[in-house]
Amino acid sequence: MPSASRTWTLDSIPDQSGRLVVVTGANSGIGQVTAEALARRGAHVVLACRSPQRGQAALDRLLAQAPGAHAEVRLLDLADLASIRAFADGWDHDRLDLLVNNAGVAMVPFARTADGFESQFGINHLGTFALTGLMLPHLLASPDPRVVTVSSEGQRFARFDPDNLNAERRYRTVFAYLQSKRANLYFATELQRRADAAGLRLRSVAVAPGLTRTNVLTGGANGNRGRLYGALTRLLVRVAFRPTPEGAKTSLYAATVPDLPGGAYVVPDGPLQLRGEPVLRNRERAIGDTITARRLWELSEKLTGVPFRLSDDATCTAYQRVLDE
Numbered sequence: 001m002p003s004a005s006r007t008w009t010l011d012s013i014p015d016q017s018g019r020l021v022v023v024t025g026a027n028s029g030i031g032q033v034t035a036e037a038l039a040r041r042g043a044h045v046v047l048a049c050r051s052p053q054r055g056q057a058a059l060d061r062l063l064a065q066a067p068g069a070h071a072e073v074r075l076l077d078l079a080d081l082a083s084i085r086a087f088a089d090g091w092d093h094d095r096l097d098l099l100v101n102n103a104g105v106a107m108v109p110f111a112r113t114a115d116g117f118e119s120q121f122g123i124n125h126l127g128t129f130a131l132t133g134l135m136l137p138h139l140l141a142s143p144d145p146r147v148v149t150v151s152s153e154g155q156r157f158a159r160f161d162p163d164n165l166n167a168e169r170r171y172r173t174v175f176a177y178l179q180s181k182r183a184n185l186y187f188a189t190e191l192q193r194r195a196d197a198a199g200l201r202l203r204s205v206a207v208a209p210g211l212t213r214t215n216v217l218t219g220g221a222n223g224n225r226g227r228l229y230g231a232l233t234r235l236l237v238r239v240a241f242r243p244t245p246e247g248a249k250t251s252l253y254a255a256t257v258p259d260l261p262g263g264a265y266v267v268p269d270g271p272l273q274l275r276g277e278p279v280l281r282n283r284e285r286a287i288g289d290t291i292t293a294r295r296l297w298e299l300s301e302k303l304t305g306v307p308f309r310l311s312d313d314a315t316c317t318a319y320q321r322v323l324d325e
Helices: 029-040 052-065 081-089 119-140 153-157 173-197 220-224 227-240 249-256 290-304 313-324
Strands: 020-024 044-049 070-075 098-101 146-150 203-207 265-268 278-280
Touching: 020 029, 020 119, 029 044, 029 052, 029 070, 029 098, 029 249, 044 052, 052 070, 070 081, 081 119, 098 119, 098 249, 119 146, 119 173, 119 290, 146 173, 146 249, 153 173, 173 203, 173 265, 173 290, 203 249, 249 265, 249 278
Parallel strands: 020 044, 020 098, 044 070, 098 146, 146 203, 203 265
Antiparallel strands: 265 278
């Protein structure tokens, strides 16, 4: 099993030629760095972006920095199930080798998605869940499919309440965000358990980027919080957070290390997982909480209307055996 490397850098990424990749939220921040790094190593990268203008600008930057790279932009809004379905229905490649579930929002004011979900739960978890499920047939057409889902070091502090995931009772910005990031970790590990039970080669890996300079706290819905909020947040990000390429390391490590095991959780190895080189962490409570993960999975299928075609009756029996072990 791979361990933390004091010398692992973006230059350590092996050749990615021939690999078909989707990176959500690839127009800025960690997603942009992830997409660019994979394209530089030869992957064909699809930048899945909500805004066509920002997506095209990101593609132009990528091609300017890496002439000859294979990349394209496709529209995807994780706040709208219709957009997610349109993205999956429009997939015209013969397979998908890697899906990087990077897009998300952080600590935004209360809002609902197009389908009525609380926005942080709806975008960060349900949108990611639905996209992965709808792209699953294309992933399973790959000889070595991998799904990387970006969680957060903050998920360790989540008060996970399955009866208030969608702000049924009340909404607290920070707690809703942490809960959605815990849901990402539950999803990634549960996907691996179900893939293992079905005998599939799919590898599902979760990551935490650490404190990273991105626009997730200042862009989007947070951009309307006023000048004081924007100024203070930008100052905090500049002083306390590390450069974006450092934050992208865990995503790229999880996406490209050849012998990385499915079900891994890749985090920075420094104090509180806030900075440092990529390392595998298996002591998170959420990783072993199969009951909550299964409950969340069943709820997510019901809310999104996206069933995962992973199993038949025999596989369900095998999956229950995995849970009982």
